[in-house]
């Protein structure tokens with residue numbers, strides 16, 4: 270029980286910002302990203318898709334479900350029972366837990382091209398391990414990548430060359446302060462479905478290219494020509510093809526999304542969805558490459574605890590047993606339809622996108638500042654109706670038809686109010702606080 274239970278969520282958030290730089294360890298959990306001064310910010314408990322704030326007010330989560338970490342829903346009974354049993358048997362000791370090997374076998378069975386597995390506990394950490402292995406294996410330095418892959422030096426180094434290099438890769442405005450300037454030029458971005466950009470990078474950096482790093486899919490299906498060039502350049506230069514499944518993995522199918530698109534990785538990296546709310550990250554790959562993990566030093570105490578692999582194996586078994594990805598796709602598609610229909614009937618102009626389990630919408634035809642005000646008003650109106658909601662929706666197995674029905678009513682009402690407010694130029698005036706922030710900014 271928190272010693273701060275008498276504070277409101279927003280007062281506790283103000284206190285947090287004074288003693289925790291940035292208030293939280295994850296940019297996507299900053300209240301300023303949703304509804305500055307009015308977001309509930311803290312939870313006392315969560316179950317299924319229900320979240321209770323620290324004042325015990327209940328909300329239904331139609332937003333990002335623990336930033337994509339809980340596709341089975343919060344506090345899933347099967348996963349929690351397995352984890353509680355593991356706690357009772359000792360989550361940590363001097364010897365290794367056999368569940369490490371169980372999970373490795375499971376991952377290799379799901380991905381027969383992979384022969385060996387290492388672990389971390391978070392997505393960014395696991396990606397840093399993959400990049401280190403690729404550099405150790407090739408004895409080369411340069412990484413070319415598209416998309417977001419975490420906070421580590423290897424990735425932020427891209428912004429040493431041009432501080433807008435990472436814009437367009439999910440999180441704009443990432444500052445490389447604290448990243449050694451000597452890493453300048455070691456990380457080079459290309460855009461998804463732009464094979465010509467990768468070809469140009471390969472032309473200038475081929476002799477020093479350690480890895481090509483990308484998500485299998487984010488917003489759009491990969492085009493055949495793009496994949497052909499990716500495989501060709503990886504083959505010709507010897508660069509390790511690292512597929513980042515941290516967000517896409519285990520949502521469209523049980524396993525990596527790369528299996529659906531015939532992408533042939535050398536290494537694939539999993540976290541988030543793999544363990545439904547417990548820290549876990551897995552790096553799987555071909556043995557000739559993974560063996561290079563023995564030539565460099567990759568080692569951390571809590572990467573050997575027991576709860577992560579137990580949670581992951583139980584989660585994966587449930588995905589298979591209940592065909593969870595089918596439910597995630599169906600639910601995400603239904604939400605995209607709800608947004609589209611509500612926009613049509615209210616006269617709001619929007620686009621929807623993302624793979625259905627990781628859906629989002631954008632407002633079109635307005636300036637960037639107006640768009641932020643509109644999103645903020647949407648979140649404010651939805652919160653008044655008992656929903657945590659924003660421009661993104663990550664589906665979970667715990668979302669039911671009843672949730673979708675009540676969500677639809679609330680979205681229709683909210684879009685109607687927003688549309689009226691836009692006509693009367695009242696959106697900003699209707700906001701109780703400032704507009705939400707996008708991207709990375711220093712908090713005050």
Ligand SMILES: Cc1ncc(COP(=O)(O)O)c(C=O)c1O
Pocket residue numbers: 391392393394396416417418419420484513514515516517540541
């Ligand atoms: C594709 C991808 N890679 C890596 C990461 C970093 O994972 P984590 O936040 O667990 O460090 C994320 C997080 O959103 C991601 O979406």
